[in-house]
Amino acid sequence: MDLFEYQGRALLARHGLPVLDGDVATTPEGAREIATRLGAGVVVKAQVKTGGRGKAGGVRLAENPDAAASTAADILGMDINGHTVRTVMVAAAADVVEEYYLSYLLDRTSRAFVCVASATGGVDIEQVARETPSRVVSVPLSADRGMDVESARDMVAAAGFPNHVADQIVDIAIGLWRAFVAEDATLIEVNPLALATDGMVRCLDAKVTIDDNASFRHPEHAGLIDRTVVDPLERLARERGLPYVRLDGQVGVIGNGAGLVMSTLDVVAQAGETLGVGPANFLDIGGGASAAVMADALETVLADPAVRSVLVNVFGGITACDAVAEGILRALDLIAERGQPLGRTLVVRLDGNGAEEARRILLAAAHPCIERVSTMERAARRAAEIASTAGV
Amino acid sequence: MAIWLTESSRVIVQGMTGAEGTKHTRRMLAAGTQIVGGTNPRRAGQYLDHGDTRIPVFATVEEAMAETGAEVSVLFVPAAHAKAAVIEAIDAKIGLAIVITEGLPVHDAAAFWAHATRAGNHTRIIGPNCPGIVSPGRSNAGIIPEGITGPGRVGLVSKSGTLTYQLMYELHDLGFSTCIGIGGDPVIGTTHIDALAAFEDDEETAAIVLIGEIGGEAEEQAATFIRDHVTKPVIGYVAGFTAPPGRTMGHAGAIVSGSSGTAESKRRALEAAGVRMGRTPGETARLTRGVMSAG
Numbered sequence: 001m002d003l004f005e006y007q008g009r010a011l012l013a014r015h016g017l018p019v020l021d022g023d024v025a026t027t028p029e030g031a032r033e034i035a036t037r038l039g040a041g042v043v044v045k046a047q048v049k050t051g052g053r054g055k056a057g058g059v060r061l062a063e064n065p066d067a068a069a070s071t072a073a074d075i076l077g078m079d080i081n082g083h084t085v086r087t088v089m090v091a092a093a094a095d096v097v098e099e100y101y102l103s104y105l106l107d108r109t110s111r112a113f114v115c116v117a118s119a120t121g122g123v124d125i126e127q128v129a130r131e132t133p134s135r136v137v138s139v140p141l142s143a144d145r146g147m148d149v150e151s152a153r154d155m156v157a158a159a160g161f162p163n164h165v166a167d168q169i170v171d172i173a174i175g176l177w178r179a180f181v182a183e184d185a186t187l188i189e190v191n192p193l194a195l196a197t198d199g200m201v202r203c204l205d206a207k208v209t210i211d212d213n214a215s216f217r218h219p220e221h222a223g224l225i226d227r228t229v230v231d232p233l234e235r236l237a238r239e240r241g242l243p244y245v246r247l248d249g250q251v252g253v254i255g256n257g258a259g260l261v262m263s264t265l266d267v268v269a270q271a272g273e274t275l276g277v278g279p280a281n282f283l284d285i286g287g288g289a290s291a292a293v294m295a296d297a298l299e300t301v302l303a304d305p306a307v308r309s310v311l312v313n314v315f316g317g318i319t320a321c322d323a324v325a326e327g328i329l330r331a332l333d334l335i336a337e338r339g340q341p342l343g344r345t346l347v348v349r350l351d352g353n354g355a356e357e358a359r360r361i362l363l364a365a366a367h368p369c370i371e372r373v374s375t376m377e378r379a380a381r382r383a384a385e386i387a388s389t390a391g392v
Numbered sequence: 393m394a395i396w397l398t399e400s401s402r403v404i405v406q407g408m409t410g411a412e413g414t415k416h417t418r419r420m421l422a423a424g425t426q427i428v429g430g431t432n433p434r435r436a437g438q439y440l441d442h443g444d445t446r447i448p449v450f451a452t453v454e455e456a457m458a459e460t461g462a463e464v465s466v467l468f469v470p471a472a473h474a475k476a477a478v479i480e481a482i483d484a485k486i487g488l489a490i491v492i493t494e495g496l497p498v499h500d501a502a503a504f505w506a507h508a509t510r511a512g513n514h515t516r517i518i519g520p521n522c523p524g525i526v527s528p529g530r531s532n533a534g535i536i537p538e539g540i541t542g543p544g545r546v547g548l549v550s551k552s553g554t555l556t557y558q559l560m561y562e563l564h565d566l567g568f569s570t571c572i573g574i575g576g577d578p579v580i581g582t583t584h585i586d587a588l589a590a591f592e593d594d595e596e597t598a599a600i601v602l603i604g605e606i607g608g609e610a611e612e613q614a615a616t617f618i619r620d621h622v623t624k625p626v627i628g629y630v631a632g633f634t635a636p637p638g639r640t641m642g643h644a645g646a647i648v649s650g651s652s653g654t655a656e657s658k659r660r661a662l663e664a665a666g667v668r669m670g671r672t673p674g675e676t677a678r679l680t681r682g683v684m685s686a687g
Contacts, residue, residue, distance in 0.1 A: 106498060108608040108645070111505040111579045143502035144510065184497050186578075213644055214497035216472055243642045247634065258576060258642025259552020259605050262631040266655075267672050269634045279634055284642045317537040317557050318419075352561050353537055376558075377674050 004047045006089045008206030015179035018202040022091030031072030034090040035065040041093040044071045048083035056080045099192035106186045115139040117159040122192035147177035168201040184214030240296045249278030250387040252301035252310040264313045272384035280307045291330035298331050309386035312348045320354030325361040347371050349379035394527030394570040395590040404462040405430040406477050413468035423538035425531045428460035453484040463487040466533050475500035482508050482515045491519030501579035517581025523553035523573035542567045549587035550603035551576045562677035569597045576643025584614035599625045599683045606632030607645045611658035615665040625683045628667040629676040630658045
């Protein structure tokens with residue numbers, strides 16, 4: 001889960017890292033109150049989970065509380081790369097003398113972590129790395145050693161941080177690493193890390209991603225989930241514990257196993273290319289899907305008004321296909337009981353363990369909304385054809 | 393031969409007495425796997441009965457190995473305790489640890505990897521969040537369904553469980569030497585490259601099927617390895633062309649970040665290395681069939 005800047009900032013502050021004083025507001029009046037409390041000049045920053053805020057005009061200085069309110073009025077509601085600004089952060093403005101860069105991230109290849117640092121910050125670090133690679137250092141960090149004083153001193157020297165901030169950078173680097181581990185983060189990026197006229201180095205921005213798999217040991221992270229912008233169908237799926245991603249096509253997809261479902265989306269996209277249709281969603285019902293799970297899945301997919309046909313693609317492994325076929329039939333009954341019209345055709349492809357028995361079950365049921373197709377490619381083509389001709 | 397797992401492999405199950413552990417221990421026994429023991433510190437001295445077979449429960453991996461001569465462990469330990477369980481297996485110097493557990497925090501996977509490295513890397517780790525490994529007709533360690541296919545000369549390595557089963561099913565008449573699900577998490581032990589190297593050295597394997605999916609650079613690195621080191625024909629498939637950037641597609645590691653980790657980049661890299669790429673699982677199976685009948 002990616003955090004908003006203000007959440008990342010609060011997380012760093014909780015771990016004792018130096019950040020600017022500030023707070024969040026959702027109204028111009030709220031921004032004015034924060035600016036009044038902070039006194040002096042403030043910076044008003046759009047809170048969106050995307051880059052390029054500055055360029056889009058989503059980060060601006062305001063000299064007094066009135067200016068903070070009018071700036072917040074401008075920024076709230078702004079669209080930045082498709083993200084609507086619903087919250088602004090109002091923080092004390094810093095008199096920045098120098099800007100640096102520091103981040104920790106997961107490195108899949110080395111199965112470990114890496115610290116990326118540069119004495120040139122406040123700009124796109126990938127651009128710095130391309131144009132002047134000598135200014136960016138990457139320090140590999142194993143999970144068991146991490147960033148200790150010695151490696152932090154080496155990093156500071158290698159990145160060419162000026163002597164007058166070296167001790168502060170070492171402290172911040174170690175503090176950030178501790179926060180990174182304690183919070184089960186997969187990314188903490190501070191850009192810029194800035195030296196102000198008062199001689200202090202502070203984290204002026206915080207981009208943080210935390211590992212959803214670690215939620216069992218971080219009950220407090222539940223409060224960080226952004227419930228405002230989540231697609232209503234994705235929210236429904238999440239409540240039901242179904243991995244679901246909404247896409248913009250017309251063929252609803254339900255399958256078992258992440259790889260098989262991704263593959264199904266691709267095959268639907270290929271089949272639908274010339275027909276002008278594509279996959280409407282990713283939905284993985286997992287290994288041992290019961291009838292209730294299948295009903296939840298079908299209901300979620302059918303709740304998308306763009307869906308004109310549904311492709312159920314299951315490979316029977318430990319859960320045999322006959323159980324899946326029974327599950328589909330019971331799911332259709334459940335949906336009927338819940339009073340929802342189906343109104344769309346299910347193209348069903350069941351292969352593997354118990355496929356023959358499943359064929360007999362579906363044949364006997366002769367459900368008017370179910371079409372059986374024997375291979376994944378043909379099923380995808382059939383579902384795409386139906387979606388391209390079905391009326392909405 | 394098959395790779396890493398044969399009929400003589402002696403296997404223990406960590407977390408054997410839990411619901412998943414019990415269910416899959418019975419399945420593995422039915423498949424002919426030599427399960428010689430399990431571990432659970434609170435139930436040491438008890439047995440799991442399966443037909444006429446009594447499988448002893450030991451307190452620790454070390455004790456189980458000493459008593460049974462086991463060299464393989466399959467782990468069904470819940471995510472919260474999986475790190476400690478893998479580290480226990482590493483410290484006991486087991487040869488192969490297969491981590492079925494899903495939902496493991498990535499810091500925990502990185503931690504047991506660091507531990508394995510420090511311990512000298514004598515334990516091969518497969519997973520986490522993987523279906524395991526099967527050498528059809530010989531031994532099955534993990535949750536790959538039994539009976540899809542029999543022994544043969546195709547080797548398969550995949551990030552995805554169900555795509556593995558799908559390909560095994562489509563090529564069931566050809567049969568497989570060994571099929572390995574390496575898992576789709578961001579940090580995994582055994583990689584595509586490890587499996588490619590082992591299949592290249594395995595006399596029984598005539599062709600290799602490689603299945604990848606979006607996220608990370610493992611497939612690109614595998615492509616380089618294939619170009620430089622693999623002489624056997626490789627048939628490839630990559631899933632996730634339709635995945636939107638920045639969204640996790642089921643597997644924790646299946647995510648396109650910015651411009652990296654895309655299916656297109658992986659397809660191109662593999663194709664450039666001479667891998668025959670299928671556009672669908674079905675086409676991948678047909679390509680493999682073509683290679684095997686030509687071979």
